[in-house]
Amino acid sequence: MSADDFEGNEFESEACAYTDYTSGEAHEQYPKTGGGATGVERDVWDALYEVEDPEMPVSIVDLGLIYGVEVADDVARVEMTLTYTGCPARDMILNDVRCAALAAGVADAEVTLRYSPPWNVEMVTERGKEDLREFGLSV
Amino acid sequence: MRFDPSTRGEGPETGVECPYCESTNTVRDHPKGPGLCRSMHYCEDCEQPFERFG
Numbered sequence: 001m002s003a004d005d006f007e008g009n010e011f012e013s014e015a016c017a018y019t020d021y022t023s024g025e026a027h028e029q030y031p032k033t034g035g036g037a038t039g040v041e042r043d044v045w046d047a048l049y050e051v052e053d054p055e056m057p058v059s060i061v062d063l064g065l066i067y068g069v070e071v072a073d074d075v076a077r078v079e080m081t082l083t084y085t086g087c088p089a090r091d092m093i094l095n096d097v098r099c100a101a102l103a104a105g106v107a108d109a110e111v112t113l114r115y116s117p118p119w120n121v122e123m124v125t126e127r128g129k130e131d132l133r134e135f136g137l138s139v
Numbered sequence: 140m141r142f143d144p145s146t147r148g149e150g151p152e153t154g155v156e157c158p159y160c161e162s163t164n165t166v167r168d169h170p171k172g173p174g175l176c177r178s179m180h181y182c183e184d185c186e187q188p189f190e191r192f193g
Contacts, residue, residue, distance in 0.1 A: 055174065084175050121176075121193025133158045137192040138165075138180065 026122040031064030033125060040071045043104040048078070051096045054089045058131040060097070064123030067114055074107040081119045150178060155191050157182035167191075 034045030048069070049061045060066065060080075068079040078101055082090060094111050101109035121139065124132070129139045152167045162184035169179040177190045 086175070124193070132192055136158050137177070137190050138155050138158045139192050 025120070027117055027120075030067070030117065031061075031123045031125055032066055032068060033061055034066075034069065037069065040076075040104065040106060041069055044069050044071060044076050044078070044101050044106070047100040047104040048097060051093075051100050054092055056132065056135050056137070058128050058135070060093065062125045062128030062131060064119060064125065064128070065093075069101075071106060076101040076104065076106040076109040078109065078111045079114050080111060081114050083119050085115060150191075155180050157185060157187070158189050159187050160185040165189075 034042070034048075037045050045061070045066075048066055049059050051060045052058060053060055053063055063083070065082065066078065066080050068077075070077045078097055080097060082093065087093075090113075094113070098109045098111050101111070124139065132139045150167070150170060153165065154163045155165050155167070156163050157165055157180075160182060162182055164183045165180050166183065167178060167180050168188065172178050172190045176193055179188065180191055181188050
């Protein structure tokens with residue numbers, strides 16, 4: 001029996017706990033980098049840009065992890081993803097993102113994790129790829 | 140459900156661009172790196188080990 005014969009996905013989830021070493025496809029709507037954002041939303045994007053991946057000196061915005069920012073009634077709602085579902089830095093990153101959004105001057109911030117669309121390396125911005133190469137990683 | 144493809148050695152074994160000298164004269168040392176999204180490679184030109192991301 002090969003690994004491909006194994007059917008144990010009772011949750012019918014698309015997410016997987018490892019990175020498939022193939023490139024993946026570029027996504028039309030992603031990455032989102034806050035282009036065109038104004039006012040407080042602009043401030044939130046700018047604050048999020050300052051948050052770096054815990055392993056690498058790259059902005060999480062450049063990594064393509066942020067899927068959306070909305071500010072309404074003085075509350076910032078950030079939708080984001082992680083590079084894989086089992087990411088051990090999950091709580092740390094979520095907390096960093098929430099603190100960054102709060103620092104942009106909103107009364108409260110909610111961070112929601114999404115795994116759709118699944119992240120892949122094509123969601124990294126050109127600047128992000130440069131930063132990764134600078135750090136000594138091949139992208 | 141699929142198993143970790145790195146155990147089957149998927150992904151490019153040669154030709155990955157070296158982040159230091161940009162050569163593609165490189166070989167993969169090992170499909171597993173320090174994180175789930177990294178594999179270990181070696182550049183034959185500048186003789187440096189490096190990791191591939193993604």
